[in-house]
Amino acid sequence: MRSVCVINPNSSVSMTENLQVLLLPMAKECHLELAFFTAPEPAPKEIDGLETSRLSTEVCLPVLLPLLDAYDGFLVGCYSDHPLIYELQRRTDKPVLGIFQASLIAGVGMLEKAQKMVILTSNNEWERILDDSLDSVFQVDPQLVGHRNVILPTKALGINVLSLSDPHVYGQIKAKVRDLLTATEATCILLGCAGMSGLDLKLKQEPEFAGVHFVDSVRAGIQLLAR
Structure with missing residues (x-):
C-alpha cells in the first residue's frame, strides 16, 4: 500500500486534526496509508500571505527532508502556490502536490x-x-x-x-x-x-x-x- 504524508505547513494542531477526521475514512478506499505532519513552532499558526508562506517553508523544510524516503508522495495542505511545494520537488522525484x-x-x-x-x-x-x-x-x-x-x-x-x-x-x-x-x-x-x-x-x-x-x-x- 502506498503512503502519503499530508503536510500542514502551519503550526495549528487543530487544523491537522480536522484533516485527519476528513481524510482517514477515505484512505482505505483510495488504497493509501496516510501520515500527518504539523509544522513545528515558530511556524505561523495561520498562513495569510507571502511572508508567512516563506516563514513556514523555512521552518518545515529541514524537518521534512529526513522524511522524504519514508513516504511515496506528499500533499502540501496550504491553498496557495506555496514555496514548500517547489523546495520539496527539487529534492525528490516522488510526487509532491499542493491543494x-x-x-x-x-x-x-x-x-x-x-x-x-x-x-x-x-x-x-x-x-x-x-x-x-x-x-x-x-x-x-x-x-x-x-x-x-x-x-x-x-x-x-x-x-x-x-x-x-x-x-x-x-x-x-x-x-x-x-x-x-x-x-x-x-x-x-x-x-x-x-x-x-x-x-x-x-x-x-x-x-x-x-x-x-x-x-x-x-x-x-x-x-x-x-x-
Missing part, C-alpha cells in the same frame, strides 16, 4: 463546454495572491495548460482561516456562496482553504445549490495522489 493545484485540476475535470469555476477563499488578502498565481500554474501544469479562461477572479469570504470550521459561521459561508452564484456564471466553486475541508458535503445538501459542483481541495489532492 491549490489539485483543486484546479479537479475543477477543470468537472466543467462542460463554456462553463466557469471560481475560487472561494478565506481572507480578502488572498484574492490578489491567488489570482497572481493562476497564470503561472496554468502554464506549468500539463493538466491545466490551455484552460486559463475557465476560471473567474477569486472571491473571499472575509473570514479568518481558523474560524472557518466554526459552525456559527456556516450561515455566512452559505450566504456568500449564494451571492457568488448570483453575481457570476460559475457552476463550480473551489473551496480555497484547507480550513474549508468538509464544507463541500454540507453545501451539496443545500437544495438551492443543486447542480453546483463544490471541490474540496484536500480530498482532491488525495484522490490525485492515489492514481
Whole structure:
C-alpha cells in the first residue's frame, strides 16, 4: 500500500486534526496509508500571505527532508502556490502536490463546454495572491495548460482561516456562496482553504445549490495522489 504524508505547513494542531477526521475514512478506499505532519513552532499558526508562506517553508523544510524516503508522495495542505511545494520537488522525484493545484485540476475535470469555476477563499488578502498565481500554474501544469479562461477572479469570504470550521459561521459561508452564484456564471466553486475541508458535503445538501459542483481541495489532492 502506498503512503502519503499530508503536510500542514502551519503550526495549528487543530487544523491537522480536522484533516485527519476528513481524510482517514477515505484512505482505505483510495488504497493509501496516510501520515500527518504539523509544522513545528515558530511556524505561523495561520498562513495569510507571502511572508508567512516563506516563514513556514523555512521552518518545515529541514524537518521534512529526513522524511522524504519514508513516504511515496506528499500533499502540501496550504491553498496557495506555496514555496514548500517547489523546495520539496527539487529534492525528490516522488510526487509532491499542493491543494491549490489539485483543486484546479479537479475543477477543470468537472466543467462542460463554456462553463466557469471560481475560487472561494478565506481572507480578502488572498484574492490578489491567488489570482497572481493562476497564470503561472496554468502554464506549468500539463493538466491545466490551455484552460486559463475557465476560471473567474477569486472571491473571499472575509473570514479568518481558523474560524472557518466554526459552525456559527456556516450561515455566512452559505450566504456568500449564494451571492457568488448570483453575481457570476460559475457552476463550480473551489473551496480555497484547507480550513474549508468538509464544507463541500454540507453545501451539496443545500437544495438551492443543486447542480453546483463544490471541490474540496484536500480530498482532491488525495484522490490525485492515489492514481
